[in-house]
Amino acid sequence: MILSDFMQKLSALYDRFLSLFPPEWHTVVSIAIIVLLVWWLLKLIKHNLIFIILLVIFVPASIPILVQIVNALIDFINRIIAR
Secondary structure, three states, X not given: OHHHHHHHHHHHHHHHHHOOOOHHHHHHHHHHHHHHHHHXXXXXXXXXXXXXXXXXXXXXXXXXXXXXXXXXXXXXXXXXXXX
């Protein structure tokens, strides 16, 4: 429930951000945001890979949480692409 509220607020913030640009630039801005998010996520994983592996090994309850986070990110990216 809290996650869906967060996603709605994030989506509204994204819409306000896009409104700063002309409509013909929305695709370019969205692609740039996706590229930056992927780059940041890969950099984060690269630097913290050992900690992520230890988290998954030692805290089995973290797997559903990580799955939910990944699903939320995929849902958000799909919303960005759909606009």
